[in-house]
Amino acid sequence: MPELPEVETIKNELAPYIIGCIITDVTLLWDRMLRQPSPAQFYHHISGKKIARLTRRGKYLIFRLDSGDSLIIHLKMSGSLILSTDLPPKYTRAIIHLDKGVNIFFCDPRKFGRISLVKDVDNITEKLGPEPLESTFTAEVLAQKLEKRKTPLKAVLLNQALVAGIGNMYADEALFTAKINPLRSADSLTQDEIRRLHYAIKKVLLEAIKNKGASVSNYFRPGGKIGRAHSHFQVAHQKGKLCSICGNSIKRIPIRQRGSYYCPVCQPEKD
DNA sequence: CCCGGAACCTGAAGGC
């Protein structure tokens, strides 16, 4: 599932090939994929525009066009962007046609992914919390975000309004690295625990980017290859495996309908 | 404002 490190990898690997390219046409094969504007407006405003820059905010991938508009893609659960001159892969839901015969195939078995074309990117991203790898994300900011929240920490970390880009896998990994139980009430953390969590979030995300993202289910890089971050996971999707620190077996429990993996010994419950 | 649950989707996996 694409989270911040996966979207960052896609951005990094796509950019060298598509910056400066003209979008000649877009084919939508699943009509609900387009969030805004209307299909007619969409085609009218995107055809013939040049891709000036590619950026990321949280889990959103943003194609900045020379017209001033931005094409915003969210891959949600199962989306991937495949760059190719070949035929569309299975589950292709949209095709961004570029000049020189290159296409970006938006593949998405689950059909959760969404595309928007907007004038003002802020309208989409303004609700997001700080970027965890930028200097705006400090331990103090994290502390303030966790204040007065009785929700289990794990659930809070998935809220994009607190910190942008963390999903189910990296929330579990960060909590393990910080040695904090996922069920702890968010407002119960000590200053030291917040400091550890802040560090762990950055560490886990940076390491995953170095490893080109985690391919636990449907994540593919633009060249069709998978990432290797999942082979470094300590707890995420490791149910029954042995903890690398203490040797006890990793548990999986549901928290707010989400599978949550942790080590009961290294991340003990606390009052 | 905060919280929790349903809905959106379909392939894969598990049960019988």
Place this chain on the structure above:
DNA sequence: TGCCTTCAGGTTCCGG
């Protein structure tokens, strides 16, 4: 072998 059920989870929406 095959049908049926359940599970997976990012985001939005809605009710409390």
